[in-house]
Amino acid sequence: MGRKLRPAMHPLMLGFWLICLGLGFGLSIHSLAQDDSPSADSQGTAHVLTINGAIGPATMDYLLRGLEHAEEQQARLVIIRMDTPGGLMTSMRDMIKAILASPVPVATYVSPSGARAASAGTYILYGSHIAAMAPATHLGSATPVQMGGVPGQDQPEEKKQPTDGEESGDGQGSEENQESAPSGSAMERKVLEDAVAYIRSLAERHDRNADWAERAVREAVNLSAPNALEQNVIDVIAADIPELLNKINGRTVVMAQGERTLQTANLALERFDPDWRTRLLSVLTDPNVAYFLMIIGFYGIIFELANPGSLVPGVIGAICLVLALFAFQVLSVNYAGLALILLGLAFIVAEAFMPSFGILGLGGVIAFVVGSVILMDGTHQAISLPVIGGTAAVAAGFMLWTVTRFMTVRKRKVVSGVEQMEGEEGLALDTFTAQEDQYRGHARLNGERWNAISSAPIEKGQTVRVEKVEGLTAVVIPLNETTTHTASS
Known part of the structure; x- marks a missing residue:
């Protein structure tokens, strides 16, 4: 027997494989060309997050997702544009933990002009690798207080504001505020001392002014941007993000993995704005x-x-x-x-x-x-x-x-059932007959014919009133009234 010849490949199948090979070859060439050619990725990117409003679980979730996204995209810097009156201590601590553990350097930037980093914002600013402010901004009032205002209150934490006797611009408080004698309950003092130790540890990690940080917690003092830079509370003042990138270029920051020198010149900006979630x-x-x-x-x-x-x-x-x-x-x-x-x-x-x-x-x-x-x-x-x-x-x-x-x-009178019959009035349908020591007959009660008994004689057509009901028999008494009509049987 002769050897059976293998059938030739169908033209459509052959065309399919040729197309696949062509696409694979084209993608390989495109990938090589993309790796060899200069692009935005080669110069690096800076991811910009925006925190505007009170700090809470939603803000924490947004920051964590932003830091994860920046790490996945291998960004060189994360910039947090912040304007906040404060917020929840638990959310703030989780945010600072994420910032300190982030492999991507984080620069917190109080912006735009007129913004503030009050209360929890001051802690976040101290916990960031770079602390920056725009002109005409301020920070401070970091005293922890218990929130108990009405819903929708814009400043839940700012219950301790500088009085007229305080100079909030340069952080100098009055003599009354400088007194350090303990006050309040034991729980309030515990919370205060914990907050002081926490913000001092953040200041010492990034070599910033720890003494002023303690005053911000104990005395709720504030600082404007120029005074904050002068007192080594922040690292730089910048009018906008491009100026910020130029001023921090070449700075050395302390990361979780060790020190790192920032290369932020000409970074491309990529915004990661809050979504509907x-x-x-x-x-x-x-x-x-x-x-x-x-x-x-x-x-x-x-x-x-x-x-x-x-x-x-x-x-x-x-x-x-x-x-x-x-x-x-x-x-x-x-x-x-x-x-x-x-x-x-x-x-x-x-x-x-x-x-x-x-x-x-x-x-x-x-x-x-x-x-x-x-x-x-x-x-x-x-x-x-x-x-x-x-x-x-x-x-x-x-x-x-x-x-x-x-x-x-x-207290209402019964309107249904046997109990409702007590006190009801009716009409004798016949003359009651004497049987032993009582009189028996029939009466019409609520439109129904009832067997009735009485201790007194009752004439036909006389009005009676029910005293009680015993089974299917009503115990009635005469009312000394007779009707002029003849009752039907």
Whole structure:
């Protein structure tokens, strides 16, 4: 037998492989040409992040993602343009940890003119590898305080501002502010001393003025940009980012891996602006918003269980509850406080379904208020007291309305059932006949024919009143009134 010949390759298949080889060859040539030719990547890039507003979990998430992106793109520098009144201590510390551990140098730049780096912003400025400010900016007021203002307050941390007797421009405080005698509770002193040690360690790491940093924490003093440069609080003053890049070129900074000399001349700028996720997270992680979402979610689920098939309360409640749980996962939450809030709400709802004359409701309000106060852990993070008071007042009002309604119902006359017959008046349908020691007959009561008995004789057509009901027999008494019409049988 002859050897079987292998069939030739189909022309379409041959064309396909030729196209693949051509594309591969073209991509290889393009890659080699891109590596050999000068481009923006060869000169390096500087990634610009923007922090505008209060420091919180959303800001921390945005900074962490920005630093990761800069590391992936092998950027030479990260510039944080900052204008902040302060914010949460826990978020600020996480941001500084990320900056100190970043393999990419970070320059925090207080900009534009008129901006500030107050409170938490001062710590971030001290923790950055390069601290820079634009003209007509200031920093300071780094005293930790407990946040408790109303929602939407723009300056939650700036409760200790320099008075008229302080010269905030050059950082010189009055004699009263220079007194270092301890004041406040033990917890306040512990928080203050911890903040002082923290900012001094940051200043010493980057060889900046640690004494002024301590005064910024203890006395809430402030400095303008020229005075900050003069007192070695910052490294450079620049009108814009290109000037900043030129002035810090060749500087040596302390990184986690050791010292590094910056090469920032002619770096290309790449912006990493906050996206919709960061903006949404900034709203959800507000402690007051998360608090309201939890309450709305709880009541929505309760109303759906009480009225199965309503759908609207259940859908809204489920969404709000999931968003609240997400916010609590990001925030530093005391779970004992969360349990007390849920227990208090459950007691208040139980008061409506199982009246206890206020015991369950009162206990629910107390548990609700205590849980709300201790819900948030961490410095500078708390739910506004007016919000707690208003919500508790609404819950107490609902409980009071429920109790009063049930008390009114208890006093109201029965309108159905056998009990409703007591006291009702009717008409004798026949003359009662004497049987042993009582009289028996029939009466029309509420449109119905009833067997009736009485201890006194009753004539046909006479009005009677029910004293009580025994089974299917009504015990009646005559009212000494007779009707002029003849009762039908």
